[in-house]
Structure formats: structure tokens, C-alpha cells
Amino acid sequence: MPIINRIADFADEITSWRRDFHENPELQFDVHRTAGIVAEKLKAFGCDEVVTGIGRTGVVGVIKGRLNGSKKVIGLRADMDALPIEEATDVPYKSKVPGKMHACGHDGHTSMLLGAAKYLAETRNFDGIAIVIFQPAEEGGGGADVMVKDGLMERFGIQEVYGMHNMPGIPVGHFAIRPGPTAAAADRFTLVIEGKGGHAAQPHNSVDPILVASHVITALQSVVSRTVDPLDSAVVSVCTVKAGEAYNVIPHQATLLGTVRSLTPQVRDLSEARVRTIIESVCTAFGATAKLDYDRGYPVTVNDPEKTVFMAEAARAIVGDTAVDTSVLPMMGAEDFSYMLEQRPGAYIFLGNGDTPGCHHPAYDFNDSATPYGVSLWVKIIETGMPAR
Numbered sequence: 001m002p003i004i005n006r007i008a009d010f011a012d013e014i015t016s017w018r019r020d021f022h023e024n025p026e027l028q029f030d031v032h033r034t035a036g037i038v039a040e041k042l043k044a045f046g047c048d049e050v051v052t053g054i055g056r057t058g059v060v061g062v063i064k065g066r067l068n069g070s071k072k073v074i075g076l077r078a079d080m081d082a083l084p085i086e087e088a089t090d091v092p093y094k095s096k097v098p099g100k101m102h103a104c105g106h107d108g109h110t111s112m113l114l115g116a117a118k119y120l121a122e123t124r125n126f127d128g129i130a131i132v133i134f135q136p137a138e139e140g141g142g143g144a145d146v147m148v149k150d151g152l153m154e155r156f157g158i159q160e161v162y163g164m165h166n167m168p169g170i171p172v173g174h175f176a177i178r179p180g181p182t183a184a185a186a187d188r189f190t191l192v193i194e195g196k197g198g199h200a201a202q203p204h205n206s207v208d209p210i211l212v213a214s215h216v217i218t219a220l221q222s223v224v225s226r227t228v229d230p231l232d233s234a235v236v237s238v239c240t241v242k243a244g245e246a247y248n249v250i251p252h253q254a255t256l257l258g259t260v261r262s263l264t265p266q267v268r269d270l271s272e273a274r275v276r277t278i279i280e281s282v283c284t285a286f287g288a289t290a291k292l293d294y295d296r297g298y299p300v301t302v303n304d305p306e307k308t309v310f311m312a313e314a315a316r317a318i319v320g321d322t323a324v325d326t327s328v329l330p331m332m333g334a335e336d337f338s339y340m341l342e343q344r345p346g347a348y349i350f351l352g353n354g355d356t357p358g359c360h361h362p363a364y365d366f367n368d369s370a371t372p373y374g375v376s377l378w379v380k381i382i383e384t385g386m387p388a389r
């Protein structure tokens with residue numbers, strides 16, 4: 001079965017919503033305009049309940065099907081926030097807000113889930129309850145976690161939950177999914193190395209934090225190459241180095257910022273332990289002091305194997321067998337839908353965005369021709385996951 005016809009009929013309307021969101025990007029939890037429009041539309045579509053302010057600016061819509069005895073409740077989730085990037089496209093609906101743009105396609109995600117809500121509220125061709133979840137702050141704020149902590153799952157009785165993200169490089173009309181770890185855990189650290197400043201011509205009277213930092217950076221490379229099993233995946237990247245001001249002064253301090261990524265809790269624990277030990281030991285060896293802040297960020301996004309099969313099957317029903325890749329490699333990027341998948345079984349799928357610049361690139365744009373596929377998949381999940389009787 002191709003795209004659902006009724007959805008193709010109002011794809012242009014969904015695109016107009018998307019472009020309006022694109023012109024008016026908002027960051028983190030400050031998605032007041034977007035959340036307001038989402039809530040307004042859900043009410044206009046006739047959702048049975050629309051709740052705002054969950055997870056600060058999150059919005060939830062409840063759509064009851066025919067309720068012929070099924071008590072099943074399925075959650076579908078989209079993210080609403082943009083990024084602090086100056087847009088470098090020349091599309092007519094380019095961002096009107098300097099320094100902010102929808103560079104990850106969350107404008108498309110929000111619009112597609114709105115489209116699904118409109119269709120589901122109109123047709124109600126399922127036996128159970130569909131919950132549409134619109135979250136703030138996917139880009140670094142952990143909005144999904146905040147919604148979960150606000151009682152999202154219990155309050156609406158959600159039993160399974162599904163997420164979707166566009167993916168540049170995958171053709172439009174294709175989907176990709178995998179069971180198990182799909183997106184990485186992302187942790188970060190700030191290290192301040194305290195040495196002893198002094199005259200560059202008298203290094204013996206100082207403890208040079210730049211030399212110590214250099215050894216720390218080099219030694220940290222052994223975590224991935226010599227500590228983690230080569231068949232597992234991990235990333236340790238030092239991405240910021242700050243120290244010194246002059247040609248002839250040994251500074252007092254050096255600061256390093258970095259990220260640590262992994263795909264399993266075991267590798268996550270192992271990497272953190274090694275990073276801590278290496279930093280502490282190297283600094284001590286050189287007579288410097290390490291002040292380390294190590295913060296755990298988003299956990300690993302883990303697809304439930306059974307729900308992955310179900311979601312892939314729903315995707316095949318839309319685009320056919322050959323357009324659904326079920327063995328796509330995991331990505332070392334992170335996704336805060338992981339917090340929802342820690343609470344309930346479910347799965348996260350990639351939707352082809354075609355040959356476009358990558359997510360978070362200033363020339364990126366969500367591909368509107370992918371919209372009917374995404375909306376049709378959402379509807380299919382509800383209609384086949386809770387078939388009408």
C-alpha cells in the first residue's frame with residue numbers, strides 16, 4: 001500500500017504548517033509559539049483532550065479510537081525545538097530569527113505528527129487510544145526526560161512509544177531502523193588543569209598546564225584504541241582547548257572540554273572510569289591538579305526488538321519491502337527519545353530526507369516530499385497496532 005490517499009490530499013496544508021514553523025524557530029524549552037500553535041490545532045482537529053505544560057512547554061493530545069474493548073494506548077512522539085545556527089539557505093520561508101534555525105528538521109517532525117493527529121481524529125479507525133506527544137528541548141535540554149519526570153507515561157497510560165527522525169542521505173520514500181542500540185549515550189566533561197604559571201624562560205620553576213594537557217589529550221586516545229573492545233563502539237573527543245595568552249608566559253591553567261559516546265551501558269561505564277583515571281593519573285604525574293566535571297547526558301537509544309519488527313512492518317506497508325532497511329548501523333549522535341524508551345518498549349525509525357546537507361548544517365532543510373511517508377507511517381502504527389473491530 002502506498003501513501004494513504006487522504007493524507008496525500010492535505011500534504012500541502014502540512015507543508016504550510018512546516019514552513020511557518022521553519023520561519024519562526026524557537027530554542028530549547030522556549031518553544032511557546034510552536035507549542036501554542038500545536039495545542040490550538042490539536043483542539044481544532046477534535047482531539048479528546050489537549051494538555052499543555054507537560055515538561056514545561058510540552059504538549060500532549062489524546063485521540064480515542066472506537067474503544068470496542070481494547071485498552072491499548074500507543075504514544076507517538078515529535079520534537080519541536082530548533083538550533084542556535086544562522087541559516088544559510090535562500091528558501092522563501094527562511095528563518096526570520098537571526099541566529100536560530102530548524103537545522104534538524106524538528107519543524108517537519110512536528111508538522112507530520114500534527115498531520116497524523118488530524119487524520120486520526122477525523123477517522124478514528126482504530127480500537128484504543130493514540131497519544132500524540134510534542135516535546136521541547138531535544139537539542140541538549142533533555143525535554144523528553146522532563147516530560148517523563150512530569151508523569152507523561154502514567155498520566156496517559158502509555159504502553160508503547162514510537163519516535164521518528166528524518167535522515168539526510170537516505171532516499172525519500174525509504175525508512176531505516178534497527179533493533180537494539182540505535183543512537184549513542186552522550187556524556188561530556190570539563191577538565192581544568194591547575195599548574196603553576198611562570199616565565200617561559202624558567203620552566204623548571206613552573207608546572208606547565210599546556211604540556212600536561214597535551215599528554216592528557218594523547219592518553220585519552222587510548223580509551224577507544226586500547227580499552228574498549230574493538231568490536232564495540234565508543235568515541236572520546238577533546239573539542240576545546242583553552243590556555244595561555246602570551247608568547248613568553250607559562251599559564252597557570254588549561255581547560256579542556258570533551259565528549260564521550262557509547263552504545264552500551266558497559267562501554268559507557270568503562271569509558272568514564274578510564275577517562276577519570278587517565279586524567280587524574282597524568283595530572284598527578286606532572287605535578288598538576290585536575291578538576292574534573294564529568295556529566296552524563298542522554299542515555300543510549302535502545303529499540304525493543306519486537307516493536308522494531310512491528311514498526312518496520314508498518315513502514316513496509318507504506319513503501320514496500322525494498323525501501324525499508326532493517327539493519328542500518330547505529331549512529332554515535334544522541335537522541336533524548338532514549339528517555340522515553342527507557343520507560344516503555346518502542347522503537348525509533350529514520351525517515352529518508354534525500355540528498356540534502358546533513359542535520360545541524362546551516363544549509364540543511366527538511367524535505368517536504370518526505371511528509372506523506374512520515375504521516376502515513378504514524379497512522380499505520382496506530383491502525384495496525386490497535387486494529388478496529
Ligand code: NI
Pocket residue numbers: 104105106138165359
Ligand atoms: Ni534532531
